Amino acid sequence: MQQKLNLYNTLTRKKEAFEPLHAPFVGMYVCGPTVYGEPHLGHARSAVTYDVLYRYLKHLEYKVRFVRNITDVGHLENDADEGEDKIQKRAKLEHLEPMEVVQHYTNVYHQDMDKLNVLRPDIEPRASGHIIEQIEMIQEILQNGLAYEANGSVYFDVQAYNKDHNYGKLSGRVVEDLLANTRELEGQGEKRSSLDFALWKKASPTHIMRWPSPWGDGFPGWHLECSAMSRKYLGTTFDIHGGGLDLMFPHHECEIAQSQASNSHTDAARYWIHNNMITVNGQKMGKSLGNFINLSDLFSGNHELLEAKYSPMTIRFFILQAHYRSTLDFSNEALQAARKGYTKLMNGLRVLDKLQYPAEAAEPDAKLNEDLLKLTEDCFRGMNDDLNTARTIASLFNLLKKINSLYLGQLQIASLEKSTLETVQSTYRELVLDVLGLKEESTAHAEEMLDLVLNFYKEAKEAKAYDKVDAIRAELKKQGIVIKDLKTGIDWAYEE
């Protein structure tokens, strides 16, 4: 089962065998959220995608350092000079300190990701905590002659850079085409070219989030944080850089340019991975379209597009049932199908635990053994083929059919090799729980079940079936629950 993990690298537009720079160590950087609003389904897709990559790399016994940033400064509403910082805008609206906004939405993001069973990254750096590193990087780029200062701001000189480098290598853009087709935006007077992007922006007198710099008070450009922080924690070259497809241009293109133009002189990462978007009725779910669905809405079912509420694991399964590079279309029907599929997979987990290898083996069934082992290999084949969780899940369902048949006695456990059964059990458990990161979501409510038991208790008592009454009492006591026969009725309490 020693297959290689292959990943699609946007830089080369090919699937490539994954070879870490310094095995068994793997460095992985993913663009995290800008914390100025509620996390939505798109955030979930990105987070779940890289969570599975992180989990799978760990499953392959790599020692992974996973860095995912929190953008809390510098992300402007638009590229024009008067573009307002997203965080600051929100802070003004809500009469809060910018850092209160940042903290609030960071907390919400963490809570929602926890619900989705997304593992926390090993390092979660914030842009505002790395101003010094960003200023250093700007100075390097200035010294290398690939940036210029203008009126207290510093801009990256794309055309100067493009003489010796290829600006556009990641996204397939051509500088000449970009120049010919760039839309005219207001207030780009300071820039030498419309393609140039800000490394440092001068803060206007009313701008709250500001830091001193060699160029006066200001704040860093959005693209810079990722370059500076990935370098700090993962080195000048690291293995994997991930993010949403919409960040490929300009954000990731700029990251590469900055890293090349600084003293790092690298593309930063060797494998650039991009997850695709969630669509609603075939259209991208986006802020500007106003058709995005927050995770809290999905969990509560409180949204005009939602016919029901959908649990975190349903959403996780929904995301995993598509390949991460395909668009994934939202619909109630699809979510409801996902809920059933997820439940089926969970039920399989319990069935699996009940399969016991019998004391006496029967006539071995070579074909059945072979089939089962092939199915387990198929599960990994899907994962290794560019993290194709859709294929892995399909294989798991195929495996599950056999598991159910074994459970029902339609296939004989005894006709299996013991090792085959063990492989089936470990493969299913490891993939579902550890790699895909699905977990059981109990829909049963303990108190309601307790009420049910108390009703039986009451009936037994009325029928004077005291052996049954005593048995119920004894069983509940094992759970730390005592029954209280009150004059007013039957109640319960935790045993003290």
Added chain:
RNA sequence: GGUAACGUGGCCGAGUGGCUAGGCUCAGCUCUGCAAAAGCUGCUACAGCGGUUCGAAUCCGCUCGUUACCUCCA
């Protein structure tokens, strides 16, 4: 306008030259006191038209349709 994708059966969604993807839905069967679960079987798939090939959903061309990026977005 430039660039890049995509169009698979009722729905979602895999699949890059020949082997049943899978899930959900629907119908039937087995099991069953009734049901459920589970198993089995079935249901008009590969936008259209050409071409390459012994053979194409898969490669090439054209047509139609949809989308994404080029502005903030995961």
